[in-house]
Amino acid sequence: MLIPLEAKLALKQEVGSSNVQTDELALLLNSYDCSLSRGKPDLVITVERTEQVAAIVKILYKFHIPFVARSAATNHAGSCSAPSGGAILNLAPLNHIIEIDTKNQCAWVEPGVITEQLQHDLRPLGFFYAPDPASSKACTIGGNMAQNASGARCLKYGGTLDHILAAEVVLPNGETLLLERKTTGPDWIGVLTGSEGTLGIVTRIKVKILPLPVTVKTYLITFPSLESCVQAVSDLVARGVIARCMEAMDQLTARAIESFARAGYPIDAQAVLLLELDNAPELLGQEEKILQAVCRANQAQQFIPANNEEERARLWRGRRAAYAVMARLAPNVLVCDGTVPRSQLPRTLLQVREILHRHQVKASLLFHAGDGNFHPQIIFDERDTVRTNQVRQAVHGILQSCIEQGGTISGEHGIGLEKRDRMIYLYSRATLDLFARIKRAFDPEGLANPLKIIPPDYLKTAGTTAPLTGELLQLSEQIKKAQQERRSVVVTGRNLVFQTTKPALSTLGLNRIIHIDLTNYMVMAQAGVPLHTLVQTLRSHGVYSVLPDLPGTLGGAFSSGCFPGFYAHVTGIRALLADGSSVRYGGKLTKNAAGYNLIRLFAGAQGTLGMVTELTFKIYALPCTVLSPLPAQPLVKSPLWNAVKREVDPYNVFAWPQEETR
Amino acid sequence: MTSPKTDTSMHQLHQIHTAMGERNLYDSVSYCNRCGMCAPVCPIYQILPRETTSPRGRNQLLRLWLEQKIKPSLADKTLLALLESCTLCGRCKQMCAGDIPTAEHVLEMRRMLRLSVLPSFLQSFLQLRGSHPFLFSLVARLGIFLRKVHLIQIMRTLRITRLSAFKWLARLDDLLPEQVVPLERKFFPVVKQAARFAVTPPACIYLPSLEAEWILPQLARDTYKLLPQPVLVWRHTASGLFEYVYGDLARSRRLLCRLIERHERTENGKLPLVTDSIDVYLFLTRAGQVLSGQPAWEERARRFAAQIRFVTDYLPATEKVPSRQRVQLECGALFERQGKPFTQARQILSTLFGKNFVQCSYTDTDIPAFGYGFTLHNRAAEIDFKTVAKIARTKTKSVFTLSGLAALEMNRLLKQFYPAAEAKHIVHAKR
The missing domain is CATH 3.30.43.10 (Uridine Diphospho-n-acetylenolpyruvylglucosamine Reductase, domain 2)
Structure with missing residues (x-):
């Protein structure tokens, strides 16, 4: 132009x-x-x-x-x-660490600060920044936020999304906003994280920092099959041990690494797991015993603990060399990124190997065993266009396989241009349309990083959602009717927080706990499930969540803004929009970096942007700290909230609850 | 594979030797996967963080050039900035998973463009060492004499050195110690060599660097004493490194061939050839690459390269030095940051100084303007300051270097910004 x-x-x-x-x-x-x-x-x-x-x-x-x-x-x-x-x-020159506040465990940084530089500066102070993308020596905090990068420590500590406390954002019209997690309404920082710069430019970021763990122990464990490796990881989680890292690889990869890095990786095992525990010394001993028992139960072949720092460095040298091994074999390495529910990992990995073989493509296969995120590293020469096309087809096949297994096409790399065309297979037209509306709300002129994430022709190419049935269909019809008649309704559950007498759209009919998944440690439940029922049912299955046994519903706990600590535990959502369409985002996935984060959009939105119908969230094998509800906050409409509301619900079908009660 | 579109007519180097084998220039640069791991460690990118001053940018420039997607010209300011700003330090190669020799790519582009980065007088003078050693010696002694009679000081007072044509003179003056004393002719037992070697054959050959011969005689003396005796000393012998870095590859090849022939004539080419300069070491170990495409020489060059040694091969480090002072290793070198001499140097300092040997972060800079990286005029000060800040921050007292030139440059900076520390060649580590 x-x-x-x-x-x-x-x-x-x-x-x-x-x-x-x-x-x-x-x-x-x-x-x-x-x-x-x-x-x-x-x-x-x-x-x-x-x-x-x-x-x-x-x-x-x-x-x-x-x-x-x-x-x-x-x-x-x-x-x-x-x-x-x-x-x-x-933005690379914006590379200053503005402030490190160890008392309040946070740091203000500019977006161009290299992730490793922050770690380097925090280390002498006894702190660390939890997200650790593999490229941390080169990538920046701003880039991590744009892509919602995470890394090996994600299962225990969460991704970048969970470590941003506040951000100063320049919107596409040049307006500057300071977004903080304390304010009521949707979690805008959550929406911005992973938006790949399509909603604005972040100029200052406040990140959470954590005290360095007292003791860290590293183990190399081998298994006779990928299944037994993943089962061991699931069993470990089931026993309440969340490892700091669980990096795994298949036999082909372990052999390639060993021949290059000589890190002592056994080459006869089908799966190699590099696992790291961090905790206080006395608890670490207990965790190690559990780990040994779990490994024995899953036919682990070798259990090699690193006895000193040198051995630990050697074990990690192998894992870190994985990229270099491939980079030296061919001019190009395409690091693919897909995520499936952990239970689906063995099947997906076998499919991936079959796809790679079918397309005659060479690749190593590494995966974060704890969170179902895997990275085939495909080698090729981009100067050879025929070969490059084969690689593209193989990547498409792998991503399609992820979608079929209930996974997502990006766990931590983002969508950008590379995977944009795959979005129509992952999301329905309604969901993609919601993404487009969010983009329009932030950027009506379409200037910020255009043509990314959302396929331009999604209205023609994307599929429709499966037809709704039962209670959901009735609710959808009611919403459609309300929109046609240009009247407003208020979404309610137990009607505890914002007590309304206006026409209500009750979630109480949506009261099924759909599935308690004891492999992935996730529960899928409808929004109208009372918290008491939920907690008791989970307890009867020997599992726990962070939600308390209080009056109210699951949807209320999520939407009212009284449990902001709960958002990080939610991994999937279904909701009905103002036109009666149903949207879905996430699932039994620990990581998802495909599209705008709808969980954070609907969280705390008090039903003003849509009606949350179903949530998938994490559960734990051991009792965990239960959240205490915050007092109901007065609803403060922000310009951003208004803008998104105008785009998502132009006829104000989902009324602002407090206006209705006034 | 090579794309049919590539332009190879201007290549001067036929093959680049990498850890993964020999590659032609196009293949070599094609291994850059654009991962960007090289950028944060580049001293220039650290002060000018943009793609047009990054190692990745330099590799992509070469690729665009070879694929004929751009027409390179010396009038292109961005291109000039990319090529001139590279200090050839090789930190990018150290970080690169694909082991891309970016410094070699930059040198090749400079050659293809006939880009001269040194002031012309300085270039002509230093070239004399290879072509006319006697004349070089004469001019050098004249220069030393003129400096002794304060001519340069007078020029500085009259502000003549502020003129762009003479700026380098002031910088050179800063670099040199107060009294420049060339290595005395009689130090090595030259006269008696023939008689001695008739009884005992020489154990190795010592090739003193330019700085050891002309500026730091103690470096030559200490290296000599370190080596297994008897030592055959080749004085006033140019390796071809200067010509390799500053553009004239044909001349560099001639000098290198002369050196190889001389080595082959001496004890059938079986003697190890030792140098005190990491830059010379790294150049000579690349002899095969420099002479690639010349069938008569390739094999001989490889045999020769296998006999090259660095002083760390002979530096004993068995006991701890009773010192509480902190020390650091300054890895400033051409092309490379890793390999045997660097590992050995770290081990030696670690054994000698134990916990007082300060390890640095991967983003800490060294002085890129050291030695043959003498290319960056306008930004050198910022990098210099960062380097000294690293030394001051860790309260280091001694900085050990792998070449005399690096020690000179470092001492110049330390004198200016942090006089509490001093730089020494690693040969002096036990003194």
Whole structure:
């Protein structure tokens, strides 16, 4: 696209002429990331101070120039290229750690801070930042937030989403907002995390930091099959031991690593598990005994503990060398990313091997055994177009296999351009349309990182949701009717928090606990299930959740905003929208980085954006700390909430509860 | 595989030797998977974080060039910035999973563009060492004399050194110790060599570096004493490294061939050839690469490269030095940051100083302007400051280097910013 001279002059005035590059070479060098996608921008703006971002975005908005935020550009999804031209905002110079507050266990950082740099600065203070993407020595906190990156420690500590406490965001119109987790309403930070820069640009981030664990112990365990390896992991979780890392690989990968890194990996086992426990020394001893018992029960062949720091480093050297092993065999390594429920891992991995074999593609196969996230690392030469197409087909096959197993097409890498076309197989037209509406609410002009995540032709290509039945169908019909008649309803459960007398859409009919999954440690329940029933039923199965035994329903606990601590435990959601359509997001998945996070959108939204009908959330083998309800907060409408509401529910079918009660 | 579209007509190096075998330039650069792990460790990217000053950008530039997607020109400022800013330190290679030799790629691009990064007088003068050693010696002695009679000081007072043509002179003046004393001719038992070797054949050959011969005689003396006697010393012998780095590959090859021939003539090429400069060591171990495409020389070059040794091979480190002072290893070198000499140096310092040997973070910089990375004029100060800050932060007292040139450069900085510490060649670690 042609950039108006006036816009260039204004930008040069704002950031200095040396920070605005328009020459061909600079543009070509900003057209790639670690994926196969390319997109050449029309200008590259280097941002040296956070305050400049808002001013730059205002200029770009004024001249209707699309823009893409970029810092280290290490992502595998094609999220930071500019396929429709426009401007690249190079945020890499925003690499200052502004403040580390050990008392309140948080740190303020700029988006260009390299993740490992933060760890390096925290270590002498006795703290660490939990998310640990494999590229942590190069990737940035801003990039981690954009992709919702996580890493090996995700099962125990959660992903980037769980470690962002506040963020300063420049919206696509240049307006600056400070978003905090304390405010009422939807969890906007949750929505922004993983949005790949399509909703705005983050300029300052407040992250959670944690005290370094007292003791860490590392073990290398081998199994006769992938199934026994995954079963051992499930059994360990069932016994209440959540390991810090559970990195696994199949035999082919272990052999390749061993021949390269000589890390002492047994080469005769079908599956190798590198497991790490961290806890206080006395508890670690107990956990180790449980681990040994679980391994024995699952026919583990070898159990090799690292007895000192040197041995630990050697074991990790093997795992860390996995990428290098592949990178030296061929010019290109495509790190694929898929996630399935943990119980489906063995079957999916066998399918993946079969797909790779069918397409005559070489790959190593690594997986985070605890959270069902796996990474085939496919080697090829992108100069060979025939081979590259085979690789693409193999990747599509793998992602399709994930979808069929109830998984997702991205656990931590994001969608970008690379997987955008696969989104129609993962989500229904209604869900993709909801994503598009969220995007429009934040960015009506479509300027922020355009053409990413949502397939442009989804209205034609995406499928419809399975037809609704029973109570859900009735509720959907009621909502449709309300919209046709232009009247509002209030979604209620036990009607405890916002007591309304207005026409209510009750969830009480949705009172089934659909499935208690003791392999993945997830429960799937409808929104109208009373908390008391839920807690008692779980207890009768010998499992526990963080929800208390109080009056009220599951949907109420999730939507009212009284249990913000619960959001991190929710992994899947179904909801009815204002047009009566049903949307689904997530499932029995620990990780999901495909699309905008609808769980966080509906969480605390008090039924104003849709009616939550079903939730999937984590349960535990041992009693865990039960959440205490916060007092009902007065509803404060924010401009962002209003904007999303206008797009998602233009006829105000789902009324603001407090307005109705007034 | 090679794409039919690639332009190989301008290549000067035929093969690049990597840890994974020999590759042509296009294959070598194609192994860059664009993962970006190289960027945070690049000293230039650390101060100018943008793609147009990153190692990944340099590799992608070469690829675009070879695929004829751009037409390179010296008038292109972005291209010049990419090529001139590289300090050839090889930190990017150390981080790269694919072991991409980015510094070699940059050198090749500079050669293809005939890009000169040194002031022309300095370049001509230093080239004399290989082509006309006697003349070089004469000019060098004249220079030392003129400095002794304060000519450079006078030029500084008159602000002549602020003129762009003479800026390098002031920098060189800063680099050199107060009194420059070349290695005395009589130190090595040259005259008696023939007689001695008739009885006992030499155990090794010592090839003193330029700095050991002209600026740091103690380095040459200490290295000599370290080596198994009797030592055959090859004085005033240019390796071809200077020409390799600063553009004239043909001349570099001629000098290297001359060295190989001389080595083969001496005890049938069986003697280890020892150098005190990591840069020279890394260059000579690449002899096969430098002479690739020349069938008569390739095999001989490989045999020669197998005989190259670095001083750390002979440095005994069996007992701990009773010192409480903290020490660091400055890895500033051309092309590489890993390999035998680096591991040996770390082990030696670890044995000698135990816990007082300070390990650095992967993003800590070294001085890229060391030695042959003398290319970055306008940004050197920022990197210098970061390097010294690292030393001051860890309260290090001694910084050990792997070349005399690095020690000189480091001492210049320490004198300016952190006089509490001093830099020494690793040969002096036990002193």
